[in-house]
Amino acid sequence: MLTRRSLLQGLLFSCALPSFAHTGQTVRLFLQESLDSRGRQLPIDPKLAQILSYIEHESGMRFEPILLPWKRAQTETLQGNGIIYGFSKSEERLQKYDYSKALITERVWAITYGNPKPNFNTVEDLRGKIVSIGRGFSHGLEFDRAKNVIFTVEEDSATSTARFKKLIAKRSDLMLWPIRQFTQSQEVEAYINQTLIPSFEDPTLAKHHFDISAKPLFFDTVHFASAKGQFQHIIKKIDAVILRGSKNGSLEKALKDYH
Secondary structure, three states: OOOHHHHHHHHHHHOOOOOOOOOOOEEEEEEEOOEOOOOOEOOOOHHHHHHHHHHHHHHOOEEEEEEEOHHHHHHHHHOOOOEEEEEOOOHHHHOOEEEOOOOEEEEEEEEEOOOOOOOOOOHHHHOOOEEEEEOOOOOOHHHHHHEOOOEEEEEEOOEHHHHHHHHHOOOOOEEEEEEOOOOOHHHHHHHHHHHHHHHOOOHHHHOOOOEEOOOOOEEEEEEEEEEOOOOHHHHHHHHHHHHHHHHHOHHHHHHOOOO
């Protein structure tokens, strides 16, 4: 069951979403939490809040967003306490969850540090490497089949700064990072070093430069999901919004600048 603290978080973050006239059901929506350099929970991303509001407005539903550690969010979903967003597919998950249609497709890039810069172009180039990912993450079916076969996966905390520092300290060979909008390595590298790293406000990271693989190593679709057989009517409503928005162009507008 959800704790009182989790419910209070949900009420707090749902207040961050613009208000529409909703006539349908309210459903708890579990989201991955992000932590700052001091381990404090960051608020919901404003662009994500806009996208959720778009889906609410188009479907007549109301989301109650709750930020949780990613594995906890998955457990709550499996217990039938709500649905989850930001979910990619894996062989194991397909046995337990029902998925919406893909909201977005992410290019998953390798971030490295130091010289010489690795030449990562394919999954095979990662053979024998230690790959850092967020705890409880998957980056799609191809990633799922390659992990701990071609490369070794280490799951790290939700604190992004800690993952970058681990990379600097050479305790991992690379970290995987999904980007939704950018298609070129140079664009991703500029975003990571000029926008993302400064946003951490951590002076120990600001003086370092991180490199990006020449090509994305994986392509991952991102979905809403529920426990098998649960909230099927909600997933169908979300599917209808995705299909309609894809046809009339409104979904592309809602997703603009969602990195």
